[in-house]
Amino acid sequence: MTQQPVGDSVQYASLETSVLTATQLEQNFQEIHPALSAREAVIEANRCLFCYDAPCTHACPTHIDIPSFIKKIATENTRGSARVILESNFLGSTCARVCPVQELCEGACVLGSDHKPIEIGRLQRYATDYVLERKLDLFKPGKPTGKKVVVIGAGPAGLSCAAELAKLGHAVTILEKKPLAGGLSTYGIVVFREPVEVSLAEVEMVQRLGVEIKTGITVGQDIQIADLERDYDAIFLGIGLGNVPQLGISGEDLGGVVDGIDFIELTKTSPYSSIPVGKHVAVIGAGNTAIDAATIAKRLGAARVTMVYRRTETEMTAYNFEYEFAKQEGIEYRFLTAPVAIHGDSSGLTSLECVTMRLGEPDASGRPRPEVIEGSNHMLEVDMVIKAIGQNKQTQLAQALGLEIKNGYIVTDAHNHTSNPKVFAGGDCVRLKGDASTVMAVQDGKIAAKSITQMLERAAIAND
Ligand SMILES: Cc1cc2nc3c(=O)[nH]c(=O)nc-3n(C[C@H](O)[C@H](O)[C@H](O)COP(=O)(O)OP(=O)(O)OC[C@H]3O[C@@H](n4cnc5c(N)ncnc54)[C@H](O)[C@@H]3O)c2cc1C
Ligand code: SF4
Numbered sequence: 001m002t003q004q005p006v007g008d009s010v011q012y013a014s015l016e017t018s019v020l021t022a023t024q025l026e027q028n029f030q031e032i033h034p035a036l037s038a039r040e041a042v043i044e045a046n047r048c049l050f051c052y053d054a055p056c057t058h059a060c061p062t063h064i065d066i067p068s069f070i071k072k073i074a075t076e077n078t079r080g081s082a083r084v085i086l087e088s089n090f091l092g093s094t095c096a097r098v099c100p101v102q103e104l105c106e107g108a109c110v111l112g113s114d115h116k117p118i119e120i121g122r123l124q125r126y127a128t129d130y131v132l133e134r135k136l137d138l139f140k141p142g143k144p145t146g147k148k149v150v151v152i153g154a155g156p157a158g159l160s161c162a163a164e165l166a167k168l169g170h171a172v173t174i175l176e177k178k179p180l181a182g183g184l185s186t187y188g189i190v191v192f193r194e195p196v197e198v199s200l201a202e203v204e205m206v207q208r209l210g211v212e213i214k215t216g217i218t219v220g221q222d223i224q225i226a227d228l229e230r231d232y233d234a235i236f237l238g239i240g241l242g243n244v245p246q247l248g249i250s251g252e253d254l255g256g257v258v259d260g261i262d263f264i265e266l267t268k269t270s271p272y273s274s275i276p277v278g279k280h281v282a283v284i285g286a287g288n289t290a291i292d293a294a295t296i297a298k299r300l301g302a303a304r305v306t307m308v309y310r311r312t313e314t315e316m317t318a319y320n321f322e323y324e325f326a327k328q329e330g331i332e333y334r335f336l337t338a339p340v341a342i343h344g345d346s347s348g349l350t351s352l353e354c355v356t357m358r359l360g361e362p363d364a365s366g367r368p369r370p371e372v373i374e375g376s377n378h379m380l381e382v383d384m385v386i387k388a389i390g391q392n393k394q395t396q397l398a399q400a401l402g403l404e405i406k407n408g409y410i411v412t413d414a415h416n417h418t419s420n421p422k423v424f425a426g427g428d429c430v431r432l433k434g435d436a437s438t439v440m441a442v443q444d445g446k447i448a449a450k451s452i453t454q455m456l457e458r459a460a461i462a463n464d
Contacts, residue, residue, distance in 0.1 A: 054067045056120060152219045153174075165452065
């Protein structure tokens, strides 16, 4: 990975690096779930009932034929098992690690009610890691169609779309603004859930299908979208979302106040021992980014990490298993609490001023509106504040293409087609409703690749 300078930026200037040793830090950032051995995988696979019309498959957004891939593990056909997975989900190794399986396939497993559900995620990881580690290519590029498609953004949506397009014979170029491809799988998912190497191995698998990936290119700055619209037969936008929005309170520009996504990114791009962290850390927000930032701060050695959220645990957007995980990590919670000011000076932060809230009538999101209890101001002693209240929307490219946009998200139909005939989109940038997750982005990419092909075929017939 690219090594970035840390600790010298304004935000981190007042903070020290971890008090933990390099060995302790390495241990803290190991993958949480160990890989299954071949024997463990076969034993677990043999517990499966190989259900007809399997509920686990229905619950998977990419509709992987789960009983089929598990059966192949049971008969020690690991390569065949991986093929079944990757046919439906080209980023099966990432999804095996990051999917909220309790809410999806494992949550639907018929064995869950009386026994333990099958460990579908770990079995999927076993099979897909087998091919990633050996660099086995189970799919070939399709017969060339002579059509050129440009994909903007090399996150899960863009990579999935590009892989499916390449399998169908189209020439695909991905343009990515970061130095490395992979999107949030490379830069955002905590390293103890998905090591960077896994994401990058998947990127290489996409490249081996003939997809060209050009990194360090920001579309809209380094190259204009109108030029791409002119030069390519179709465009797929998989640009995700942006950084964390401003809190809009005083003291936000002081050193020691950091963006949650940037903070997580540091742990994926820099040696752990070089990352500055506070002793008393407050994390503002209660979604998955907030929980990840909080657990990272704790594992870097912060003595106390407190999550500050203006609603209650019932309204939290983080998955329940993540909330439980954070509690086990020793993260403290202040519910019905909202920050109103950050205090400190050039030598560092001293406190986060908060007010107590109560819940009122539902707001536009359908959740109870938090209301301030007057005179409830109180101080939380902190030397670091991590902002994790969601992600900004990026509408610049969509606007330049004249696309329909709603609440900052690109509007698409069920085929991931936008309001522009040549442009398709998927992943977080279209996720107006529902959970923004890797597996949903992968499925969007897949659907879009099919729709793009149909559009190109229709255009070819019309031009005949
Ligand atoms: C901290 C964090 C933790 C998460 N944890 C989980 C988890 O455990 N499980 C899960 O399922 N999901 C998780 N998610 C959500 C998941 O990562 C996203 O849903 C998924 O990455 C969306 O994929 P995407 O391709 O739409 O966007 P991204 O992964 O954001 O990729 C978009 C890509 O487009 C590039 N790009 C943007 N604009 C331009 C431009 N103008 N020119 C060129 N390139 C551009 C970006 O650099 C980026 O690489 C997490 C998200 C965050 C922030
Ligand atoms: S529901 Fe459970 S037991 Fe049935 S096929 Fe899926 S993993 Fe196997």
